[in-house]
Amino acid sequence: MSDALKAKIADVFNEPGCDKNAAKDAKAKKKGCSKPLTPGAAAGGCAFDGAKIALQPITDVVHLIHGPLACEGNSWDNRNSASSGQKTYRISFTTDLSELDIVMGNGEKRLYRAIKDAIARYAPPAVFVYQTCVPATIGDDIDAVCRHATEKFGTPCIPVNAPGFAGSKNLGNKLAGEALLDHVIGTREPEFTTPYDINIIGEYNLSGELWQIKPLFEALGIRVLSCLSGDGRYQEIATAHRARVNLMVCSTALINVARKMEERWGIPYFECSFYGISDMSETLRTTARLLVERGAPADLIERAEALIAREEAHAWSRIAPWRDELKGKRVMLYTGGVKSWSIVAALQEIGMEIVYTSVRKSTEEDKERVKAIMEDPHMVESVPPREMYAQLKRGDADILLSGGKSQFVALKAKVPWLDINQERHHAFGGYDGMVTLVRELAKSLHNPVWRDINRPAPWDLPNAAFPFAEIEARRA
Amino acid sequence: MATIRIPKKNLSVNPLKSSAPMGAALAYLGIDGAVPLFHGSQGCTSFALTLAVRHFKEDMPLQTTAIDEVSTVLGGADHLEEALINLTKRMKPRFVGIATTALVETRGEDFVGDLQGILARREELAETKIVLASTPDFAGALEDGWSKAVTAMIEGLVIPGDRRDSPLRQINVLPGVHLTSADIEELRELIAAFGFTAVVLPDVSGSLDGHVNDTYSGPTSGGTKLGDIAEMGRALHTIAIGHHMRAPAEALQGLTGVPTTLFASLTGLAPTDSLITLLSHLSGQPVPASVKRRRSQLLDVMLDGHFHFGDRRIAIAADPDLLHGLSMFFGGLGSEVVVAVASTGNSPALADIPSDEVIVGDLADFEAAAEAQGAELLVTHAHGRQAAERLGLPHYRAGFPIFDRLGAQHRCTILYRGTRDLIIDIANLFIAARPEKRPADFADVLAPLPASLKGEMSHAPTATC
Numbered sequence: 001m002s003d004a005l006k007a008k009i010a011d012v013f014n015e016p017g018c019d020k021n022a023a024k025d026a027k028a029k030k031k032g033c034s035k036p037l038t039p040g041a042a043a044g045g046c047a048f049d050g051a052k053i054a055l056q057p058i059t060d061v062v063h064l065i066h067g068p069l070a071c072e073g074n075s076w077d078n079r080n081s082a083s084s085g086q087k088t089y090r091i092s093f094t095t096d097l098s099e100l101d102i103v104m105g106n107g108e109k110r111l112y113r114a115i116k117d118a119i120a121r122y123a124p125p126a127v128f129v130y131q132t133c134v135p136a137t138i139g140d141d142i143d144a145v146c147r148h149a150t151e152k153f154g155t156p157c158i159p160v161n162a163p164g165f166a167g168s169k170n171l172g173n174k175l176a177g178e179a180l181l182d183h184v185i186g187t188r189e190p191e192f193t194t195p196y197d198i199n200i201i202g203e204y205n206l207s208g209e210l211w212q213i214k215p216l217f218e219a220l221g222i223r224v225l226s227c228l229s230g231d232g233r234y235q236e237i238a239t240a241h242r243a244r245v246n247l248m249v250c251s252t253a254l255i256n257v258a259r260k261m262e263e264r265w266g267i268p269y270f271e272c273s274f275y276g277i278s279d280m281s282e283t284l285r286t287t288a289r290l291l292v293e294r295g296a297p298a299d300l301i302e303r304a305e306a307l308i309a310r311e312e313a314h315a316w317s318r319i320a321p322w323r324d325e326l327k328g329k330r331v332m333l334y335t336g337g338v339k340s341w342s343i344v345a346a347l348q349e350i351g352m353e354i355v356y357t358s359v360r361k362s363t364e365e366d367k368e369r370v371k372a373i374m375e376d377p378h379m380v381e382s383v384p385p386r387e388m389y390a391q392l393k394r395g396d397a398d399i400l401l402s403g404g405k406s407q408f409v410a411l412k413a414k415v416p417w418l419d420i421n422q423e424r425h426h427a428f429g430g431y432d433g434m435v436t437l438v439r440e441l442a443k444s445l446h447n448p449v450w451r452d453i454n455r456p457a458p459w460d461l462p463n464a465a466f467p468f469a470e471i472e473a474r475r476a
Numbered sequence: 477m478a479t480i481r482i483p484k485k486n487l488s489v490n491p492l493k494s495s496a497p498m499g500a501a502l503a504y505l506g507i508d509g510a511v512p513l514f515h516g517s518q519g520c521t522s523f524a525l526t527l528a529v530r531h532f533k534e535d536m537p538l539q540t541t542a543i544d545e546v547s548t549v550l551g552g553a554d555h556l557e558e559a560l561i562n563l564t565k566r567m568k569p570r571f572v573g574i575a576t577t578a579l580v581e582t583r584g585e586d587f588v589g590d591l592q593g594i595l596a597r598r599e600e601l602a603e604t605k606i607v608l609a610s611t612p613d614f615a616g617a618l619e620d621g622w623s624k625a626v627t628a629m630i631e632g633l634v635i636p637g638d639r640r641d642s643p644l645r646q647i648n649v650l651p652g653v654h655l656t657s658a659d660i661e662e663l664r665e666l667i668a669a670f671g672f673t674a675v676v677l678p679d680v681s682g683s684l685d686g687h688v689n690d691t692y693s694g695p696t697s698g699g700t701k702l703g704d705i706a707e708m709g710r711a712l713h714t715i716a717i718g719h720h721m722r723a724p725a726e727a728l729q730g731l732t733g734v735p736t737t738l739f740a741s742l743t744g745l746a747p748t749d750s751l752i753t754l755l756s757h758l759s760g761q762p763v764p765a766s767v768k769r770r771r772s773q774l775l776d777v778m779l780d781g782h783f784h785f786g787d788r789r790i791a792i793a794a795d796p797d798l799l800h801g802l803s804m805f806f807g808g809l810g811s812e813v814v815v816a817v818a819s820t821g822n823s824p825a826l827a828d829i830p831s832d833e834v835i836v837g838d839l840a841d842f843e844a845a846a847e848a849q850g851a852e853l854l855v856t857h858a859h860g861r862q863a864a865e866r867l868g869l870p871h872y873r874a875g876f877p878i879f880d881r882l883g884a885q886h887r888c889t890i891l892y893r894g895t896r897d898l899i900i901d902i903a904n905l906f907i908a909a910r911p912e913k914r915p916a917d918f919a920d921v922l923a924p925l926p927a928s929l930k931g932e933m934s935h936a937p938t939a940t941c
Contacts, residue, residue, distance in 0.1 A: 003793055005627055058819050080912075081914070082912060082913040082914070083913065084915045148727075205833070207913050208913030208914070208915070208917060211915045211917070211918040212918050212921050213923050214917070215922050216921075216922065219922060286751045294768065310923045310925075310926075311923050313923070313924070314923030314924075395863075410777040411780065412779075413777075414779070416773075425910070427913065430829065430921060431921070432918065432920075432921035443785075443786040443810070444786060447782050447785075447786045447809070447810035447812070448807065448809075448810055449778050449779075449782040449785075449810055450578050451894060452745050452808055453745075453778055453779065454776070455745075455746075457749055457763075457768070457771060458750070458752075458753045459752070459753055459756055459762070459763050
């Protein structure tokens with residue numbers, strides 16, 4: 001690992017904005033927040049994965065992965081991050097390093113030519129170059145190649161230095177944020193600014209969720225100056241330093257970006273969630289308050305309250321028809337971070353019981369919120385698949401809400417399952433998203449397929465009666 | 477329970493049904509060494525032949541009595557006799573199945589009497605088995621023609637009387653017209669797994685499965701053997717599939733006393749479970765591991781596939797038994813059958829269809845209803861393709877004819893394996909038709925504004941610095 005990267009990682013680990021980190025003593029801080037991985041029992045993505053997740057939603061740039069095929073080949077076009085315009089981000093670019101490139105040390109040359117070709121063919125506003133383990137190991141200096149290419153071609157080439165072995169997905173998110181801070185944000189001025197300009201950080205527009213939320217802000221006259229990085233445009237992100245307030249979604253994934261933007265440009269940030277009705281309202285409320293504190297007209301707060309009242313009433317009226325169907329159904333919530341509490345309220349409101357909610361990847365604050373909203377809070381850390389299978393098999397829950405990794409635990413236990421993580425195809429953001437979530441829950445729970453699937457094969461039943469009536473002979 | 481609506485109309489637009497002689501011809505084509513003979517004008521045969529060839533991608537030995545203007549006036553018995561003599565001489569079929577058409581039925585003759593006279597008179601026909609089914613085009617549709625032809629074959633070819641004192645380890649199968657070659661093969665293998673031989677009447681898996689022969693054959697090659705049909709009275713049990721097979725099943729049971737079980741459909745988990753329970757009971761054998769494995773695979777595909785079916789709005793147009801089977805299939809996976817159009821209105825299958833209403837109509841009714849109901853998938857035969865194009869909807873081809881896709885006969889949609897594949901094929905259609913999300917999809921996320929607030933709430937960002 002290069003010294004520059006080591007220093008960057010140390011910097012990211014020393015995140016004062018992170019309350020988990022703030023609570024540590026000096027020695028623990030130095031160790032960083034990466035949990036040591038257990039060979040043979042590890043799950044979850046690497047730093048490269050995390051960096052790509054954070055940046056790939058920028059729609060108009062070329063994302064060029066420098067490495068042998070697997071890094072990009074096994075992961076491209078795997079998320080439903082939506083674009084309202086450019087589709088360049090969905091095209092896969094990789095240097096596909098061969099054995100000879102690696103042995104001969106041709107990686108840098110190959111990368112340079114790859115950048116050249118990509119710019120010639122796709123004329124992107126920028127090229128993001130992702131480092132991976134192998135070229136990092138053999139010492140390919142992507143920073144130097146990017147610098148040189150930027151000068152030569154006049155198109156910004158952004159090195160994203162997050163090779164897989166550097167650490168976890170979460171670390172990769174943060175390293176991606178560093179790349180934006182070092183090379184993108186603040187490199188351009190917006191055409192105009194307003195006292196209502198905000199950035200949304202850590203929202204990836206999965207299944208179009210950004211579009212469930214944006215109209216709410218727009219109805220208040222609030223402009224989303226840039227979104228990191230859902231439906232993002234390079235030039236917009238370059239102007240992000242002119243926003244008045246930063247909204248930080250997805251817990252702590254990009255906290256370093258928010259904090260450093262506060263440091264450099266004095267933009268206050270707050271952590272928020274778009275999942276759940278009360279959380280959405282709280283987000284709108286806080287955004288309005290902070291904007292007013294930073295000079296927006298004071299009536300914004302009133303207007304926000306009026307909007308919240310109207311949208312909440314509208315959402316509840318749309319959810320109400322499902323209440324009878326879903327009342328008393330038991331939900332197992334296996335996710336993490338913000339979602340461990342943000343959708344609990346909505347599910348409880350329609351009378352569903354929460355068997356437990358997982359607080360993996362959740363902060364202490366997340367946990368406090370679970371305790372605050374649940375009467376009898378059942379929180380679990382990670383549950384091994386075998387155990388979860390047993391719980392579902394014996395009927396502890398009527399439905400599992402989780403990410404894709406637990407999907408087959410539920411299905412093989414013949415229990416309904418709903419995807420609430422990144423691979424999902426439904427948008428669950430904002431007020432509208434909660435209505436969608438409730439509708440999807442009802443759809444899943446009431447599919448007659450469960451009755452069919454859970455019926456034992458007739459030959460397995462003891463003393464099965466012969467169930468066939470013979471048909472009447474026709475009397476000729 | 478669906479209510480059945482027969483719209484009163486003068487004009488049929490984009491017809492859904494194929495008429496009865498076609499069904500009869502398909503049934504006759506399931507017999508080994510057969511030539512179907514349409515008693516009617518040349519065109520009746522020619523159109524049926526062309527359509528069947530487009531569906532099966534096979535040559536078809538369909539023949540015609542070539543009724544002309546004179547015989548239409550004076551009677552067609554001569555033409556029938558001549559046709560039988562000529563085609564037996566020329567093609568040497570072991571079996572000729574006659575299907576009457578609207579033309580000769582409108583004139584109205586004693587076809588059975590005519591045929592008896594011909595057979596008594598003409599020794600050269602002694603080696604050929606000949607049956608006749610009355611299938612005017614103006615009554616019923618594909619299922620009815622098929623059913624009547626199978627009944628005619630049972631009545632004409634099965635040795636009558638109770639012969640169960642010398643039983644064979646044999647199960648009779650009377651498949652409906654909606655079963656494909658692949659369906660019948662699957663069914664035969666299942667029956668064999670319990671130690672039985674299946675005699676399938678008619679057996680299109682032998683004759684219309686698109687095989688390549690070493691020698692040229694005029695009549696069908698493959699299909700039910702005449703000798704096997706004769707011995708159907710020595711079977712342990714008869715399985716009939718589809719309500720339209722009730723009449724042939726009753727005829728067979730009436731002639732031979734072999735008990736019969738009628739399955740409305742064999743698509744889906746529950747009907748297959750029932751059939752296997754029956755076979756296990758009849759054979760006294762436990763369910764083989766290979767069959768259990770298939771069941772387990774189906775369960776898994778139901779689990780993986782149900783996400784794509786839940787709350788989907790489906791429009792189906794088909795002959796009654798196929799319509800019923802497909803409706804039950806979609807309903808079982810959580811879809812809503814919002815449009816059900818049947819080709820004919822007299823089948824008991826229609827009342828059980830899980831939809832509010834069954835329209836007896838054509839593909840124009842189907843298209844209009846699918847649009848009005850906001851259907852997400854069209855399920856019908858190949859002629860539905862124009863509707864699919866106009867409505868911009870995915871189209872799953874089911875029924876007869878399927879002339880714009882290969883392999884209609886090789887698609888299995890019954891029992892565990894066929895149901896499994898059907899779920900996969902249709903889920904894949906849904907997945908392929910799933911558009912990427914666009915901002916316009918979220919045009920209505922905001923609550924509608926009260927009139928008093930309109931204008932006031934729309935603060936467009938304005939430049940200030």
